[in-house]
Structures are given as structure tokens and as C-alpha cells.
Amino acid sequence: MLDINRTIAQELSVSPAQIESVIKLIDEGSTIPFIARYRKEATGGLDDTQLRTLEERLTYLRNLEARKAEILNSIEEQGKLTDELRASIEGATVMQRVEDLYKPFKKKRATRASKAREAGLEPLADLILTQARTGKSALETAAAFVDAEGGFATAEAALQGAKDIVAEVIADDAEHTAALRAFTKKTATMAVEATDGEEKSVYEPYYDFSESAQRIPNHRVLAINRGEKEGKLRVRVRTDQDAAIDQLGRRIVRHNGVFAEALDEAIADSYKRLIAPSLERELRSELTERAQADAIRVFAKNTESLLQQRPVKGARIIALDPGYRTGCKVAVLDEFGKLLDYTTVYPTPPRRDIEGTKRTLDSLVKRHRINTIVIGNGTASRETEEVVSGFIAQSSAELRYTIVNEAGASVYSASKLASEEYPDLDVTTRGAMSLGRRLQDPLAELVKIPPQSIGVGQYQHDLNQAELGRALGDVVERVVNRVGVDLNTASASLLGYVSGISPAVAKNIVVYREENGAFTDRKQLKNVPKLGPKAFLNCAGFLRISDGANPLDATSVHPESYAIATELLKRAGVKPSALSAGGVPDIAKRIGNVATLADELGCGVPTLRDIVAELEKPGRDPRDDAPEVVFSKSVTSLDDLNVGMELTGTVRNVVDFGAFVDIGVKQDGLVHISKLSDRFVKHPSEVVSVGDTVTVWIEKIDKERGKISLSMVKEK
Template sequence: MGSTVTSEIAQQMRLREQQVERTLSLLSQGCTVAFLARYRKEVTGGADRKTLRAMIELHGRLTELQDRKKAVLEAIAEQGKLTPEIEKAVSQAGQMWLVEDLYLPLRPQRHTAAMPARDRGLEPLAERLRSGDAAATADELAANFIRHDRDVHTTADALSGASHILAEDYSTHVRLRQKVRDVLWADGVLKSSQGTSAEEHLKEFRDYFNFSEQIRNLPPHRVLAVNRGERKKALKVVIEIPMQRLVDECVELVVPADHPHRDFLRECLTDALTRLVIPSISREIRRELTERAELHAIEVFAGNLRGILMTPPVRGKRVLAVDPGFRTGCKVAALDAEGQLLGETIVYPHEPQKRWTEALGALVAAVEKYEIDVVAIGNGTGCHETEKLVAEVIAAGDRPVQYALVSEAGASAYAASDLAREEFPNLDAALRGTVSIGRRLQDPLSEFVKVDPRCIGVGLYQHDVDQGQLKEHLDRVVHDCINEVGADLNRAHVALLSRISGLDDGLARAIVRHREASGPFASREQLRQVPGLDDLAYQQSAGFLRVFGGDHPLDATPIHPESYPVVDRLLARFGYVPADLSAPGGPPKLRQKLQGLSLERLAEEVGVGIATLSDILHCLEHPGFDPRDAGPPPIFKTEMMRLEDLKPGMWLKGTVRNVVDFGAFVDIGVREDGLVHVSQFSSKYIKNPVDFIHVGQTVDVRVMSIDHDRRRIALSMIPENEAANGHVPPAQGPAADVASA
């Protein structure tokens, strides 16, 4: 069975079977996806994390399918009904639904309408009608089964019972069920109308009170919106199907054209379709639509989260963090360039206290006292009123200070967490959240990892999807980002270390305790001294942990310790030792010597695979490389803009705050985020916004229109000359989706 699954994975994913087998073997031995993707490329064929996870998921599905086949065959055998034909059909079934369809007629039945008919001895009548007994009419055949002692008093009673038996039999017909499935997917229409609670949810769901769309064209966000409306009883949802055509096609499938009882069997078949098959397949299709939509939504959320986590850090800057508030005041925390707290206060510039001048003076003084470089303003309630205050602070002071808006999503959850209490035991919870806002600007990845990623709020319909799956996918994103960047072994906190490949919360705490008791790690090798950290954990984690200024220069790179001998041989070939890499001009000189060399020959010479050698060379040539630096930095400002300042045609720089199916919301520096509809991304057709744009990305946008009454801003990323030349694709989906979403 295992080899069958392996070969099926290889076939479906177009990989070599040996590649799949060896990869699955390493996974079963405790290797992580991050480790395999980075340090076992020769084994995996260079598979990235996405491919490896797809392999794992497919392995799980195929194993589940194999297990179900085995259970079904055993259950049929126990009934004494297993034939070679059934065994072959079940064994060759490639989908779970087909296994269930094959098992359906043989499954032990719960109480059905056909059971009493069988108990009254009407199954032989059903068989004679089905077989096409032309010796008598249906009524004449039924007359032979009238039995008052069995509650069959008339021919109508007999035919009614026989029809229930035939309808049940038709409902389990494998090809008939597949026909219904095909027609529903091809031509089924999902319709929604007002439900019993429609008035309570008028604004949210009015666009779906008279909604109709073919199933095959339903975009994921509409599926989730309809599901939500149905749950709230605001909508009634049905799937409609071309019934007459379906019945005609199904009759042709199961009833011969010259059958003497064709009309009667057609009625039985219609009953089977209406009462049994269509409701069953409709539920199956609704379930699959929901699963697809939820998976798509989760992928959108995951992409948005990655954009947030991989935002470039603001290094070497002292930050004044401001958490806006009205009644409770604006919490203020000054941080040094390493994120350590220098001082804190609370000011009350807004309603109801209105101590604006006092707050202005306090912030100007804090900027001077702590030599602040940038101000981080939380983007929650009161942020734009506070932005005005900060702009005045900058104008009134002498230091060249700028400010940026920072997401405060999840900051309150962090502030109330055990981790926050451990970090700041003597600080009020609100001020802990303020510190987090400042650190999110300095190092977004390190700070956001402290909260449940679901708290970050990275998409519409976030609460409509399976929360277990959402958490699993978002946790993967967090793990991927952390391992892609790596962690400083001597500075990383528990929340960061616990996401490193091969580590967990217990090992992360053990590392921190060892660090506190014995001082900073001088090398990766000293990890082996941490209690509980075995050889496997060391192998899986060492390459993702950095030791800067330690005993071994390579410990500050992503090169795995197992490759240090390879690096020694490689450097010796050019007359270098690892210490030379940290000398001025070391990497450029090495880069110069490597030019024109055959990678294949060099790999053979030092005894390593080409993929691993390429990674080693990249690390040697680009010391200190951080993948986050490839992205655009946060947008810094010195003064704020108002909605009234916007004019159609203006080009602005903005930050993508959220990506949804119908477009992206962009912060352009006014109170309201603007919407770039998916049709305004490009002059080319964009099917999936997530493939084109991500949260945290800096984009240039053109103001198309401003609705001052509704405070809505329509934006475009298409240059005016392209739009004027008619190259803009049509809007994809009704504009109503924007409002309803």
C-alpha cells in the first residue's frame, strides 16, 4: 500500500518516485519542512516548502483513501457480498466520493421508505417491473401482490411500495449519481433569497436577497458570504438544476428505450432524484464549495500575513511609540535602537480632556530627551487625530523626525499575555501594548510572532472559515518566515525560538535559561549543552540560528555546521580561511575569484551537490543577507493629509493594508483606506489579487474618485494613458460586493 501511495504521489506531482520516497522517509525520521527545503535539496530535488507541504497533504489524503478502501472492502466481506468485480471497482477508485458511491448500495441501511415495502413482500414486484416483464401491465402485476394481512390492500398500495424500493435502488446507482454530480457542477445555479431574519441583517446581506449565479462561476468570497447569511437565517439558499433535462438523461442511462414500464420507472427515477439523489449531491457540492472557498480565503489570509511579517525592519532608529486613545489618553513609550524601554508616559490631547498644548509639549520634550528618530503611531481608534498631534510635534521640534502608522492588531492580546508580563512585570498592560507598537516598526517579524496570528486580522471572512485550519496555515506562515530570516541565538525571545525548525516551546525556554545562567552562546556547537536538546534537534535547528561575534565566523551565516568542512575546502582552494570573510573587502574578493568557474567542477572538487554549493556561495558572497530587505520600507511622513486634500488624478504612494477577492485596501495617509478594485490593478486581466499584490507592499496609486458623503476613495494602479486608450479590463464582479464585504 505504501509503495502504491508513493507512486501515486510521484505521478500526480510529476516527481520521481525515488525523490518522493526519500523525502517521505526523511519526514518520518523527524526532519522538518524548513530543514528539507534548505539543507536537503539534493534529496528532495530542490523542492521548496510549498511543494513539500503539498506532498505531505497528498500523502495524507491518499493514505486516508487507502484506509477507507480497506475498511469498505472488509465491511462488504463481512456481509458476504464481496465479489471480484466489487473488489476491483473499490480498489481502483481514485476519489473518496466514488468509494462511498460504490459502498452505498451495500451499506447497512438505516430506516427508509423502502424498508416497510420490502417487509410487505413487494421486492419481487419491484424486480419484475424493473426487469421489463411484458406479460402484463404494471397494474396487473401489482394485483398479484395484494395481501391484506401485509397492509397491501390495493394495486396502488403495491405499486407505491415497489416505487419506493426502485427509487432507493436508483439512488445508489453509481453512474446515475455521477450524472447528477456532473450536471449540477456544469449547470446548477445557486440562488439565495430573504430568510426569516432578513430585516435584522438588511445592510449586510441585501445584495444577496435576490441573488443567482451558476455554481461553476461562484467566486470564493460569495460562497462564504452566502454561507454566513444562511447561518444567520438572513438568507434561504437553494441549488436549482435543469430538472427536465436531467430526468431525460438519467432515464436514458438506466431504462431501456423499449421498456414496457418505462413511464412507471421514469416516475420512480424522478422521485429518486428529487427526494434522495439531488439533495444528497447538493449537500456534497455545497460542502465542496465551502471547502474550496475556505481554503482560498485561508490562502489569502496567509499571503497577507506573510506580507506583514516580511516587512523590512527599521534598524538603528530610536522610536517613540504612541498608542492613540480618547478617554484613557494616548500611551507613549520611548525605545532605544534595540527596542529596550527608555521611558513612558500618558498624554490626554483628545476628548474629553482636550489637553492638547500639554500633550504637545510633553511629546516635544520626549523627542529631545530620548533623541528620537521616528514616531510609530498605532493605527487604531484616534490614530488620525493623534497623527495631527505628531505632525505638530515634528514641526515644533528641532530633530529631523518622521512618523509612520503601525498596525496595532493583536497588541492588546499581547499586552495581556504571559509573555508580556514576563517581559514587563512592572508595566501596565496598556503600556506593554504601546511598547509592542514601537517594536513592530523596528522588527515586525520578531514582534508580531508574539501573538496568535489570527489576532492580526488579515482578511475578510476570517471568522467564517474553519478556525483549526486557519490556525494551522497561519502558523506555517510564521514558521516559514522565521526560518527564512533566521534568529539571533543570543537575543531571540522564546516566542521566536519556539518557531525555529526542530525546536518547540520547551526547548526554546531551555535555551533562554541556559543563556541567562551561562551567558551568551559563543558558538552553535554550544547548543549541544542545552538540556533536552538532542542530536536531531541540533541538526534541524542549528542552521537557522545565528551567533554574531562568536568563535566561528560561519556561525553568523545560514550555512549549516555539517557543511563547514566543505566551506573550509572551498576557501582553501582560493587561499582563504573563514576568518577572512569578516575582513574588509573579503566577500568582494572571493566573488571576483569565483567568476567564470564551473559550478559543476567546483562541486565535484569540494565533494558537495550543486544546489548546496550554490547556497553556500550565496552566503559567502552576501554576508548579513536578510530576505526582508528586498521589500519596500514603511512609508514615513512629516505631515498628514486629509480627505479634502485629495483630487482625482493625483498620484500617491500607499501601503497595502488588506487584500481581498475583489481588490486591495490601501493606506494613502488619510483617515480612510482607499480601494483598488481588482479591475484597476493592471491593464491585463488579474484573476487572483493575491498573486499580484500583498499586504505591506508599497504601491503607487492614482485617485479616481472621492465620495465625500460616504467617505470612500476609489483608486487605480493603471496609468492614465493606458486607461484612456481603453486597455482596462471590465470590472470583475458586482460593485455591490465591495459594499457588502
């Protein structure tokens, strides 16, 4: 059997001791965020990404070993387990190899070969496979195996039955399968054609298309799959059958005996009828899995960038959810996201009550001291923006406005969660509130929406939803725990992503807070129903209490390290209250050599360094390093654009072939991967992330199709 610890250690290029420590922590119930942040000595400093990879491989390899045990027991029960077979199964490193080895021993449905075996034709098949020299012709030899009752009444029928057995034996051979799998992967092409060549559709580029399976890009695989699913495309995997059969023959045929012709026919039949269809399905599946894994990775990276966008502090907001017939829903929020007012205005067709809209906005601005207007980027966004831009130009108020991506707002506003939070509001008002809060605190608001609905990926609805959900859940958890959560203001949705806290416990925290008032000490978490000692250990360091009894509760210092932090403050000559006043910026200089001090205090150097960094800037929000939000765009329609124009925009989505940038019009412009940089770019994520502010130049405007081509490389 595999040494799992050593295998993972080799894959991650770390020591087996590190792997052993992490596995022990995982098995004890520690979460990945907790291990990454508070167990650096045990892990040797492995980061969150490495730890999640380790956890995935651990699960896979444990499942692999469990499957091996099942298969070995099954074959042993059949009395067919040899030492050589056992060694091959135990030495397998991937599930596919294990299943290949098990294939001959699986119970099969009735096949042509099984019927031939029941008729006693297996000895004849063995003669063909071993290429025996019988002194008779193949038909003369087969005559001895005629079985009229079994359905093989002639020598020809008996010989055919034996060939069916040979074909199945060849197809079940793990080594033959492995060789032909490699051949298929290396030489196969994806051939695509239209199901209706005359019909116009977005899949026209694939109506007569062929590309090597080895080289076809992932986004193209997903596009072809979608076209096939929608009945627009017909897809085939093409291989050189003659070359494959010749390769298989060279593996099997040893001499030109009396059974040579029968063996050649069985080899060809085995490949065409049994092996090729299976390998072609397998290749399609593998290409899809590869493409989906890449799309999920891109989606996860985009989601992480989106969630880490900088909050806009101090924004008192009018949020507009644009629409035509039903008008624009308006939600007015104070700087903490509290709803102050709501109404509806009609600046767009069919009413086009522009003056009435401006009067309403003016009244709301003055009454609620508004400094920011937020507009959703969906239907009627451009027309609404024109009115808002004109209003600000005419107003003497110090106003700014921006566009926010409204993807998923409707999902949230109609959700059970939204109805529980705001039972007295209709869905449209909830949606407008969500848009405003996305600007104030993107993370806190976006965690209320299923990550798949945020809209920062490609082909998300075609992906494995379980895998996508798991990957995006990991991303949200990582960001939430990196930022930290205010225990007294966080929603149950946000608390549910904190290390060690389940959705049920998150709700219990909110209920406890409502019944007992604000938390004043992290220790009070132990009183929350179903939040046990292990959950407390995992979550305590990621939950913050502002103005609590202990200033350390407002930091990322874990309660288990409070004694160390207190001693550091004492040696620095400052009181804990200094943390509430902005921290101790020069504490590193005051305490001296960290390594020496770590020995004195009985803790690890990584942990001590983390504590020192936190005492320097308590509760620092890592999102403060993100680009600032771009306000007051002057471009509002395609008519305002000209080729060569320089603009500032915000990256809204990153996909395999480029990046979509919001430049202030309804349509996001596309910067193709070839236009992202003057150097070679393997993937757009090397250059840009969602939320980045970028300078672009317009290369092409297609008004008929509503498409804008951009470049981030200025022409010389």
C-alpha cells in the same frame, strides 16, 4: 491500490525517484524547511511550496488508501465484495468516489426502503428495476407481495414499497450519482433572497440575486454564506429537475413494459427526495470549500508579505496607541526594542490637551534621543497624527513618523505570553510597545500574535480555523526559517517556528539561556532538554550565533557542512574571521569551478553553491530587499483629499476584488482589481503584495460612508 509515489510524481511533473527521496526524509522526521534548504540533492531542487504540496498529497493519498482498506474489509465481511467492485474501489483516486461506491453497503437508519425490504418486497423491486415482462399488470404482480402485518396490506401499498426500494437503489448507484453530480455542477445556480426585504444591510446586493454555481466568485460565496449565517439571506441551489430526471431515466429505462410507470415514478422520487438534496448540499459544501481554500491562500500570501517587511534599523521610538476617553498610551523604546519609558497623553477629545501632549513628546524626544514616532491606525489615529505632525513641524529635532497597522496588538497585549514577558505592565502599555516593535522587527513581533488576528485577509473568522491555522503556521515557519533566528535574543514565540523546534523545546532554550548565559556554539543546543539529535539536525542551520566561537555559527551553513565551508575558505586564502568582517564577496572567483570542486569535496553542487553564496554575504537578511517604510505622510483626513490627487501609500491588505492602501487617513482606500493595471489582472496578488509602496490617484471620495476609491492607473 494506487502507486502513491508515481501518482504524486505525475501531479508535480517530477520523477518518482525525487518523490521517493522526499517521502523517505519526511518519514524519518525531517521538516520541510530543512529538506528544502539542506537536502537539494535528494529532492532535485524542489522548493518549499512544492514540498508542502507533496506533503499534503502524501497525507491525502495515504488516508485514501487506509479508507479503501477499511471499506473493502467491511464489504467483504458482509459477503458482498465482487472482483469488479474491488477493482473499482482500488482504482479510485478521490475519497468522494470511494464513498460513492461504499454507499449501498453502509448501515443505514430505518428508511421507507428498509421497511419495505423487511416486508419482503425486494423481489418486486427487482422486477421493476430489471423491467421484467411478467404477463401481468404492475398491480396484479404486486398483489402477490401483500403483507398486512408488515404494513403493506394492499397491492397499491406493496407497489409503493417496492418503488421506495427502487428509488433508494438508484440513489445508491455510484455511476448515477457521478453523472448527476456533473450535471448539477454544470447547470445549477445559486439563488439568494432576503429574509426581510425591507431591512437595510450590507447584504442588499444579494436580496434578489442569482448566479451560475460554476461562475460565482469565491468572495461572493463567502459573503452569501455570512449573510445566511446572520439570518439576513435565504439561499437555494436551483437545478432543472425535469432535465435531471430525464437524464436519469435515459440511464435506466430500456423499454416501455408493464412496470414503466412505476419505474418512472421511482426515478423521479429518487432524484427529488434522495439525490437532489444530497447533491445540492454537496455543491454548497464544495463551493464553500473552494472559496475558503482561496481565501486561505490569499490570507497566507498577505501574511507572508507582511512578515517579510523590512525592519527599520536604528529606530529609537515613541510608540503611540491612540484612544479617546482613556488617552493615548505611550511606550518609549531603544533601537533594540527595550522599554525605556512609558506614560499617557491626551491629545484627543474629550480632553484635547494638545500643548501638554507636545510638551511630553518634546521631553521624551530629548531625554531618550528619539528619531521615530509610531502611531497605531485604530481609533483616534487621525487626531493623534495631526498633533504629532504639528509637533514635528514645530520641533527642531530630526524626527520622522509613520502609521502602523495595529491589528492583533490588543490580542497580544492581553495574552498569557504578554503577561509572562511583562508582568508589571498593564495591557495598554504592552500594546503600545508592540506597535513600536512592529516597525523595528515585524517578524519577531508579529509571531507573538495568532496569524488569524493579523488582519490581512478576508472573511478570516468564517473560514475553517484548523485549515487557516495550519496554512498560516506554514507561512510563519517558512519566513522565520528563510530569515534565520538569533539564538541569543529570540523569544520563545519566534524559536517555536524554527524547523524542528516545538513550543516546549523553545521554552527550554530560553530557560537554558537564562541559566547558562548566551550560547557561544551551536553544539550547546544538544544540552537543551528534549532537543534530541533529529531536532538538532533540523534546527541548527536556521539558528544564528553572533560573535560566537565559530564564525560559521553566524551563517546559514549547516554544522554538517562546516568541514566543506572551512576547506572553501582555506582554498580562497582567507581566515574564518573574514566572515565576521562582512564575508568574502569574491570567493566564487577564488575557488574556481564549482562542479569540479564539488566532486573533490564529495558534496552536491546545489549544496556547494549555497555554501558559497552564504560565505559571500554571511547572515544576509532577505528582508533587506523589501520596500522601505514610508514616513511622514502629509495627508491626515478626508478633507485633505481631492479627486485626481496623486499620493504614495502602503498596501495593507490584498483581497479577491482589489487592494486596500493606506494613504495616511483613517480609512484605507480601495484600488479595485480593474484599476490595478492597464492590463487584465486575474487576481490582485499578481500586481501587489502587502507592504508594497505604491503610487495611487484618487478617483472618488464618499465622505458620508467614509470610503475612498483609488486607481493605480493614471488617466491619460
